Amino acid sequence: GQNIDQPTEMTATEGAIVQINCTYQTSGFNGLFWYQQHAGEAPTFLSYNVLDGLEEKGRFSSFLSRSKGYSYLLLKELQMKDSASYLCAVRDSNYQLIWGAGTKLIIKP
Amino acid sequence: NAGVTQTPKFQVLKTGQSMTLQCAQDMNHEYMSWYRQDPGMGLRLIHYSVGAGITDQGEVPNGYNVSRSTTEDFPLRLLSAAPSQTSVYFCASSPGTTEIITSSPLHFGNGTRLTVT
Numbered sequence: 001g002q003n004i005d006q007p008t009e010m011t012a013t014e015g016a017i018v019q020i021n022c023t024y025q026t027s028g029f030n031g032l033f034w035y036q037q038h039a040g041e042a043p044t045f046l047s048y049n050v051l052d053g054l055e056e057k058g059r060f061s062s063f064l065s066r067s068k069g070y071s072y073l074l075l076k077e078l079q080m081k082d083s084a085s086y087l088c089a090v091r092d093s094n095y096q097l098i099w100g101a102g103t104k105l106i107i108k109p
Numbered sequence: 110n111a112g113v114t115q116t117p118k119f120q121v122l123k124t125g126q127s128m129t130l131q132c133a134q135d136m137n138h139e140y141m142s143w144y145r146q147d148p149g150m151g152l153r154l155i156h157y158s159v160g161a162g163i164t165d166q167g168e169v170p171n172g173y174n175v176s177r178s179t180t181e182d183f184p185l186r187l188l189s190a191a192p193s194q195t196s197v198y199f200c201a202s203s204p205g206t207t208e209i210i211t212s213s214p215l216h217f218g219n220g221t222r223l224t225v226t
Contacts, residue, residue, distance in 0.1 A: 004151065030211045042199060043152075045214035087152070091211060096167075099151030 002026045004100035006088050011106045012078055020073045020086050020103045028093020034062050034073045035087040037102065043087055046073070075105075083107045111135050115200050115218035122190040122225045130185040130221050132200030139205045141183040142167070142215070143175065145196040152199070158183055159205070190225045197222050 004024045012018040024032070031050040035043035049055055049064035049071060061074040073086055085102040092098055116131045134141065142157035154167030158177040172194060174186040183202075187194060201215040 008149075033214060035214075042217035042219050043215075044217070048212050048214065050212065089152075095211060096154065097152075097215070099153075101149055101151045 002092065002098045004088055004090060004098055006086075006100040006103045008101070009104045009106065011108060012075075014078055014080060014107055014109050016078050017074065017076050018078060018105065020075070020105065022071045022073070022088035022100055024069050024071070024088070024090045024098070024100075026090045026092045026098055029066060030091040030093065030095055032062075032064055032071050033089045033091070033097070034071075035089065037085045037087060039084070046086075078107050080107050080109070113200055113202055113216050113218035115198075115221055117221060118219065120221060120223050122187070122223065124190060124192060124225060126190050128187050128190070130187075130198055130200075130223075132183045132185065132218060133181050134183075134200075134202045134216070135181065136202065136204075136216065137180060138202035138216070139180070141177065141200065141202045143173070143183070143185045144199045144201060145169065145194075146199060146220075147196050155185065155198075187223075192225045195223060195225045 006022050034046040036046050037043040047062040049062050054063045059076045064071045085104045087102045088100040089097045113134045139160045143155040144152040146152050153169045155173050156175040158164045161180050164175050198221045200218040203213045203215050
């Protein structure tokens with residue numbers, strides 16, 4: 001079956017760096033997405049990786065290793081507003097998105 | 110642009126009642142989809158459409174119907190509500206799903222919080 005694993009919850013300190021991991025087993029691979037979802041709101045797009053390596057967007061970076069079925073989202077200079085759930089999703093060989101359950105990130109002052 | 114608009118935001122139904130969740134997008138997106146989100150689980154695809162007149166089932170289609178008469182609208186119908194359908198429902202759209210635009214992210218509506226008693 002298809003599966004995406006993420007930690008359920010993580011805690012970090014304001015101003016620090018946090019890495020949220022995502023491992024996947026899917027039938028085929030056509031890209032990996034990271035979304036941010038604040039409580040009670042809709043998911044919003046953060047990043048997309050289809051080739052191995054690091055993609056940087058300001059304070060957020062996303063890394064992909066296709067051979068290991070592994071990605072991580074790196075958040076630097078954490079702010080209180082970064083408290084949210086972070087969703088990992090993989091587009092499979094049928095171009096459908098398979099979603100992880102999300103990682104709830106708690107930022108403490 | 111409004112993006113993806115969902116109505117209503119909140120709804121309470123009694124078991125056996127039917128209702129329609131509305132979804133409209135103004136981005137001329139070909140692909141539209143409905144997801145449900147439950148605690149501790151990933152988003153699960155209910156139904157999707159790759160264009161007007163074309164719909165298909167997702168992972169959890171039972172108890173739901175959809176239609177796509179126009180590019181803009183993609184309503185989700187609950188035929189006979191059950192407590193197991195208590196969830197948050199999201200409509201999402203993107204330009205398409207072919208390999209040409211596979212990198213296109215989904216744009217989500219603000220969600221409908223449905224409770225079935």
